Amino acid sequence: MATRAWISYLAGALSLVAALAHFWAMPEHFEEWWGYGMFFLMTALAQGLYASVLLRWPGRTLLLLGIVGNLAIIALYIATRTVGVPFFGPHAGEIEGIGAVDLVATGAEVALVIALVALLRPVRLSKTPALVRESRLTEAGNGLSRRDFLRAAGVVGAVGVSGGALGLRAAGGVGALGAAGGALGVGASPAAGQESTGSGMKGMKHGGDLGQGGVGEVDISRFDPMKFLRNFYWGEERQENGRTVREYEMVAEEIEIEVAPGVFYPAWAYNGQVPGPTIRAREGDRMRVVFKNRGTHPHTIHFHGIHPAKMDGAFELVGPGQDFVYEFDAEPFGCHLYHCHVPPLRKHIEKGLYGAFIIDPKEARPPADEMVMVMNGFDTNFDAANEVYTVNGVAFYYQRNPIKLKKDELIRVYLINITEFDLINSMHVHANFFDYYPTGTSLKPAELTDTKMLAQGERGIMEFTYGRTGTFMFHAHVNEFAELGWLGHFQVEE
Numbered sequence: 001m002a003t004r005a006w007i008s009y010l011a012g013a014l015s016l017v018a019a020l021a022h023f024w025a026m027p028e029h030f031e032e033w034w035g036y037g038m039f040f041l042m043t044a045l046a047q048g049l050y051a052s053v054l055l056r057w058p059g060r061t062l063l064l065l066g067i068v069g070n071l072a073i074i075a076l077y078i079a080t081r082t083v084g085v086p087f088f089g090p091h092a093g094e095i096e097g098i099g100a101v102d103l104v105a106t107g108a109e110v111a112l113v114i115a116l117v118a119l120l121r122p123v124r125l126s127k128t129p130a131l132v133r134e135s136r137l138t139e140a141g142n143g144l145s146r147r148d149f150l151r152a153a154g155v156v157g158a159v160g161v162s163g164g165a166l167g168l169r170a171a172g173g174v175g176a177l178g179a180a181g182g183a184l185g186v187g188a189s190p191a192a193g194q195e196s197t198g199s200g201m202k203g204m205k206h207g208g209d210l211g212q213g214g215v216g217e218v219d220i221s222r223f224d225p226m227k228f229l230r231n232f233y234w235g236e237e238r239q240e241n242g243r244t245v246r247e248y249e250m251v252a253e254e255i256e257i258e259v260a261p262g263v264f265y266p267a268w269a270y271n272g273q274v275p276g277p278t279i280r281a282r283e284g285d286r287m288r289v290v291f292k293n294r295g296t297h298p299h300t301i302h303f304h305g306i307h308p309a310k311m312d313g314a315f316e317l318v319g320p321g322q323d324f325v326y327e328f329d330a331e332p333f334g335c336h337l338y339h340c341h342v343p344p345l346r347k348h349i350e351k352g353l354y355g356a357f358i359i360d361p362k363e364a365r366p367p368a369d370e371m372v373m374v375m376n377g378f379d380t381n382f383d384a385a386n387e388v389y390t391v392n393g394v395a396f397y398y399q400r401n402p403i404k405l406k407k408d409e410l411i412r413v414y415l416i417n418i419t420e421f422d423l424i425n426s427m428h429v430h431a432n433f434f435d436y437y438p439t440g441t442s443l444k445p446a447e448l449t450d451t452k453m454l455a456q457g458e459r460g461i462m463e464f465t466y467g468r469t470g471t472f473m474f475h476a477h478v479n480e481f482a483e484l485g486w487l488g489h490f491q492v493e494e
């Protein structure tokens with residue numbers, strides 16, 4: 001990111017300015033006492049060294065170190081000019097005068113701290129080593145339980161998105177350093193603070209006691225859950241020998257995704273999104289799926305459906321940089337799914353390689369406002385358990401941004417459970433009942449209910465209508481999942 005690089009160079013330059021100022025003032029301090037001289041020498045060396053290290057390895061630990069270190073120097077400077085030189089040397093207790101050189105050094109240090117805080121704000125959707133390290137940090141944070149994780153994100157997120165990320169670090173074991181940085185991040189990023197306070201209040205209004213994780217907002221510039229909801233990938237349609245052929249392109253890659261405000265996850269994704277695009281076809285269409293593996297591990301696409309053995313995506317592993325074309329007929333009609341089928345399977349699925357696969361019956365279903373809900377979880381601290389649960393990839397997204405429905409309009413939800421680690425997930429809608437079509441393979445509903453429990457890989461179609469306007473909740477009736485992100489709102493309007 002160009003802005004980040006620019007801020008990094010500025011920070012390096014500021015650290016050098018401060019170093020030179022301390023170097024400049026060093027001889028006169030050696031004349032006073034060797035201890036003062038050594039302090040100036042060490043400070044100058046540290047600031048000079050910091051400039052070059054920062055440009056090479058701009059990790060978050062280094063940023064926090066710079067912030068805390070420079071704040072300490074600034075504090076010491078203020079002390080020597082107000083209450084006197086602390087404790088040491090022949091001039092202990094004396095108040096020093098203010099000069100041009102020390103003002104330059106302090107000014108540079110203040111600006112440096114501001115630049116470092118700006119650099120601490122999370123980078124979105126990039127593969128910077130710093131962020132991967134951040135994710136691993138939470139893994140190392142043995143004091144942090146899966147439940148505490150999102151709660152910490154939510155609570156700290158209430159005072160600022162960047163503060164949230166820093167607060168998590170503090171909880172993850174960085175200790176005093178992280179805590180100091182956390183406090184700073186809150187103060188020094190007013191824009192993020194305001195933004196999250198605004199939507200935080202919105203979250204509170206809708207969420208009540210469940211609102212603790214529902215504050216702040218994620219970056220939706222690359223993946224927008226609201227667009228994903230009603231977005232169907234029909235492929236490129238053409239006629240070949242009198243039949244409809246649909247060609248799809250699917251690319252596996254490694255990306256950083258934001259699964260809750262300030263909570264980033266190193267994902268493996270189809271077409272740069274988790275869940276992958278909702279692939280759709282009509283019963284009997286010929287499907288041609290061009291799969292390109294641009295990740296660093298072998299992957300496949302295993303479609304649920306009926307097809308030849310060689311098109312199953314279970315045995316022919318597609319290596320990094322390789323391509324593979326899956327070709328089969330779309331059958332049977334229903335609400336299906338696709339996912340990577342490379343062992344260890346739960347790893348390849350949990351990392352994000354999955355999506356919805358819908359086959360329409362030849363005679364289409366009745367017109368409806370159609371949407372896809374993929375229930376999933378994210379193991380953000382790599383302990384083989386989920387810390388965050390969502391529909392469509394972002395915790396509490398549809399709580400903060402309710403799904404708008406029209407009163408009396410038929411709603412059709414393609415519901416899929418691809419949650420790993422937990423054996424079941426569920427869907428409950430408030431103040432309503434829905435017709436349920438298991439796996440969507442029949443045009444007759446099997447059940448009228450308001451809560452449906454789904455095992456791993458299970459899916460179905462829900463149809464319902466709201467006869468009243470207002471805000472209605474929907475969420476996992478596995479209440480732990482709801483509290484950790486799997487909760488949303490319908491906003492029914494005239």
Ligand SMILES: [Cu+2]
Nearest residue numbers: 299340342348
């Ligand atoms: Cu895979």
